[in-house]
Every structure is written in C-alpha cells, then in structure tokens.
Amino acid sequence: MYKNLEAEMVRRGITRKDLAKSLDVRYATIIDKLKGRYSFTLDEAFKIKNKYFPTLSFEYLFETQRKSA
Template sequence: MYNNLEAEIARKKIKKPDIAEKIGRTYNTLNLKISGKYPFTYDEALIIHESFFPECDFKELFKKSDLKNVS
C-alpha cells in the first residue's frame, strides 16, 4: 500500500477520479494500484508526482509499505 500517497491525496483534498483521469486509468484501477494490488508504471507515478505533488519527494511519495510485516 502507498500510505504516503494516500495521505497526501487526503491532505490536499484531491479527488481520486481526477488523478485516475490524468493517468488514463479508471477510478477502480487507481484504487487497486494505491492499495498495492497492481503496480504503478513509472510514467503513471511521474505524472501523479508532477501534476499533483511536485513539492513532495518522489521516492517518499511512492514508498510502498508492506502490510505483511505489520504486527
């Protein structure tokens, strides 16, 4: 799961359908990618970063957290 990305979306009150449209994916597909079930392509991540979160560190924004290691 991309917790940092999810947090920034909420913090900036960005609508997920807007992000999905910008990267050419459906809302459902975007949610699957954010949850970690499908990977973001580099191009998708770059578009999201440059269009919505240019002030954020790219690596931190797309840092993936592994829920299996949470105890």
Template sequence: MDNLKAEMQRNGLTVRDIMTTIGCSEKTARNKINGETDFTYPEAEKVRNNLFPGLRMEYLFHSSTHPEKSA
C-alpha cells in the same frame, strides 16, 4: 502507498484526480492507490509532477509492505 493516500487526503484529492491524471478507469486507479497493482514509472511521474510537484517520488510512492525474502 500510505504516503500517497495521506497526501491525497491532505490536499483534498480523490481517486478521480489520479484516474484523470494517468488516464485509467476508477477501478484501476483504486487498485494502484491501494497497492494491489503497481504504478508504472511514467504514471508515477505524472501523478507527482501534476498533483504533488513539491514531493519526492521515493516518499510519495514508498510502500510500507516488504516482500518476503525466500531462504
């Protein structure tokens, strides 16, 4: 979620803005922003459409961590 965090900072947005947009608690919003829990697709859509309309979903919600592949 590095891109999401960077864009939030660039646009002066806070956890509260995400929380209000997707209708969840502050703790849940923080967990989602920090990648501890996933945004649902409808939540991600709301965030992008309402807060970052000019950005692509793939960019905004790109995760730099890759799950390990089992051999």
C-alpha cells in the same frame, strides 16, 4: 500500499477520481494500484508527482508499506 501518497491526497483534496482522470484509466484501476494489487508504472508515478506534488520527493510519495504476514 502507498500510505504517504494517500495521506498527501487527503491533505490536498485530491481524489482517486482526479488520479484516474489524469492518468486516463478506470477508477477501479486506481483503487487497485493504491491498495498495492498492481503497481503504478514509472510514467504514471511521475505524472502524479509532477502534476499534484511537485515539491515532494518521489521516494516519499511512492514508498510502499508491505503487509506483514
């Protein structure tokens, strides 16, 4: 789960559809990646950071919060 990324998306009005279009992947793929079912590739993560969040740190945006057991 990428809570920081999702919070920043809301703050800036960036939709999941925007990410899907930018990365040329299905909308469902973005949902799966944001929920932590699959990871973003390094290339995808850099594209997101550079296009939408150039002033934020990579570490902050893609910090993951694991579900507690």
